[in-house]
Amino acid sequence: MSSNFHPFVLPFTIGTLALFSVLILKYNKWISKFDRQQKKLIRRNLFTGKLIPAVWEMINEGLFHKKVSRYNRRLGYMHRSIALGWFLLISVGFVETVFHFQGRGHAPWIGVFFRFFVRDNQTLSAWIFAQIMDLLLLYILSGVTMAVFKSIFSKTVGMRKTTRLKLFDTSLRYSLWSIFPLRLLSESATAALADNGGFLTQSLGNLMGERFAGVVELPLWTLYSIALGLFLCLLPFSRFSHIFTELMLIYFRKMGLREREKPTGFTRFELSACSRCGICIDNCPLDSELNITDIQPVYLIRDIRNRMPHRNATENCLMCNRCESDCPVGIQISEIRRQERDKKKLDTHDNYGYIEDVQSFNAIGRVIYFGGCMSHLTPGITESMKKIFDTVGQKYWMMDEERTICCGRPLLQQGFFNQAAELRRKNTQLIMESRSKTLVTSCPICYQSFRKEYNLPIKVVHHTEYIVTMLRLGKLRLNRSELRLAYHDPCELGRGCGIYDEPREVLSALGQLLKLEQEYKNSLCCGYNLGNTVLELDQQLKVRDASLRNLTDSHPDVIATACPLCKKAFQHSTTQPIKDVAELVVENLR
């Protein structure tokens, strides 16, 4: 059969054309919805060196799935074998076609159905290609087998749970799974008739026998083409659009694009880049401790994408960011969730007239100390910080000694954007008028807010950073003892601001820091995170108990933390000493 065409190639060809036209249309629409700043970033960075690291990351993530593998090797293998295997199958198929036709013209679908159209080829090179293609097919099939197993027994790939899918996604998944076995069977049938198979297809073809192969060959190729066509057609409307969108997202991110307060075209890219791998489900304390199984990022993203109602999923989240820290695509899920929380008409203007008359203080040469609302309920922390300032001879102005103007982050997290901005304006005014150069805060929530949401032209440090600096300068000297310490990473300080090492450096200087099962970016939320308003107390306490178990497993003398809220959460439950890093420093001053 030397013809270059057979009607069965139509489904595939149409599918491919549909896929690329839809993708181009979609991407175009989303890019047009970027906001001014995002567009400016793209114009500035489009043709700069950013492309090279972006391509590097695309290869690593899009094909090799490095982040998934780092989280879970088996899951990584599954994704890699399908993505990389398929990519190689297409590439090698293309090379094979070009090699065979030696520059003579050929139809574009030939590469996909090569074995069917090129049958009378008994050269050594053709034999080698056939072996390579079979090897790649086997590689993919191993991944597909794992995927099938994962859908039945999620534990086979080392996941506690797997994503629950809706009908549309399920059918699409079946068409993806069927592509490769169908290819195997079609090629085997052809191999039986034309003797052009590799080690896998030829052996299977020989098993089929010529007579049987003659009957099933054409139907099998047709089915293969239909499966491909169907998959490609529906791909842009399904979760599998992540295959292409993730690559775009990586590039945009390299150009400096990030989520904004309100949703933009970039958000559409992020939503579409989620592959629903389900890692976020495994990481969610609401799932593991409270058995709340419909609010995890996969489901929220799915519902936003499908324009389904998602009020509950939007609101019921601790915003502890444990999901985001392991997301292989790096989707800024908490920012997206926050955008969805937009309180719209409830988010009013001019609410805080009563704070207008608060006066600043001339703090030239002093640091500003901002305890934060919560530290008024943990005087142990603020008193210790005052003592530390006195010890190092640093003059300070405690900005919220008498009363606190909240930093605004709790409002922001609940979608009150205007109200939060109003509080930020007042605090900024007080800070700027004081003419101080440094702001020290004890509350990680305020810290994150001052650092990321305020744009202050002065230095903002958390008190653990301040203490580390003083230790390094030799202004604070500590007695080291055999005190066994377990350190709890507060969400907002660790995952939120990347402050992991400073508190540990301080603690190691005064005692023996224990290794915990879950720490650093895997630290478990104390349950009191202000990101959630929906959970009732008993539910919060269950989340806290899990976190506390992780801390007490190593039998520490003292549990240390660096956040007033975490401290309160643990203090409420146990008589074991719970201390802030600052308190431990004061107790162990030399």
Add this chain to the structure above:
Amino acid sequence: MKEREKPVHGDDNPKPREVKRRLKSTKRISRRKRLEFEEVELPLQVAIIGGGVAGMEAASVLTEHRCPVILFEARPELGVNVKNKYKIFPDFSDAGRLVETMTKAMDHPLITVNKDTEIVEIIREPDAYTLLDNKGVPHTVPAVLLASGYEPFDAKRKEELGFGIYEGVINSLQLEDMLREHKVLNSLGEDPRRIVFLQCVGSRDEKVGNHYCSKICCITAVKQAIEVKRQLPDTEVYVFYMDLRLWGQGYEELYREAQEQYSVRFVRGRISEAASTFDGRVQIKSEDTLLGQPLKMVTDLLVLMIGMEASPGTQKLGKTCGLEGPYGFVRSKSPHLEDNLSDKPGFFLAGTCKRPMHIAEAVNDGRAAALEIIKYLRK
């Protein structure tokens, strides 16, 4: 609690009488004491875990019925929780004297008191219990009375109130000490101009996991307020409360007396936080809820009326015996007719290991438990 399938000494299926005979031979009373009490009717020994007022009263009653008792107290002294008080409501009698009277009764030939001895494990035998103490000594007895009591709430867990941080913030037990010494002073060593009491610290507080009312703090604050005023008539005294529960005989009268005779001011509102002032006093924030307005007040002393929690011993033994009730207290068989019984035959309960009680209640409960034990042993 461990269930021992095989008895301690060989023999696979000992008859109850056999066990009793063995128990008689292992009982830990001296030969001299045994000679003195030849006419002992109930030669079986009862172990009492906890030498508080409930445990001591039970021991006295048991010896009146000529039943030998072995008493274990984890601390070096008996009756410490009561002894830590100065005068007790409602009649301002002396707590020390009360404990002294009860302790004296423990000096009885049929009572063996083991102080500094903690029971770490309880093993259930057929018709008996073997208690292991912290020195590794086993004690096999036919009946056990758990009277392991309560522990005052650690106010450091309510950090917002500044206990352990500000010198002017004390708990109700520290005030008892001050009253005993007649030295109710502020952090500068002066007579306080104002004292503020705060009710419900560690009780009725879901945040620390204690939903229950400790029921003695209301009247204790009224009593202490009066004592303060007797010692320092010029000091202003405020009591901040959520609800005043003056349920006992004479309590309401004492409340009235505090208002009328001693001008103690009662404010309905919880104090949510305390801070220090520049002159070492304490500033509190509360609300006069009846007026609906927040208020601030500077005081020399903030007295936290700490509630009762199950003692660590109660919590541990409750857990190992499978009798764990709410909040770490132990659970009795039923609250009405079988309140001294547990669901294990021969294992009895008395006093504040079950729930908060005032002194007389705990004493009565110990007495009642003793009678239940005698009833059981005579069977």
Add this chain to the structure above:
Amino acid sequence: MADFGFSISKPQSIDTNDMDVGRLQALEAKVPSFKRCINCGACTATCSAGQFGGFNIRRIHNLYRWDQRKGLEKELQQCMLCGKCTLVCPRGVNLRYLIIRLRKALADNK
């Protein structure tokens, strides 16, 4: 700031006969812990907004209990949602959520 009429000179009696209980029940269904409040006043005492003026969250939700909604919407906008009230509440009332739901309820049916 709204005037609740709690000055001595202006006593205000509540006529409970034309009260719509449904509104309160709807709120209680959303925030079940709201029913547990024993009016101890800890929330108001600790309130960050309350330190600056007369914001009294306990009074506001008590007025809502009696269906006295006049001026509450504006009053509630003063809340900074800092969460101290929720943290000190001895009855575990989820005040932050209550405030958000209350604001929503007031905005939805004026």
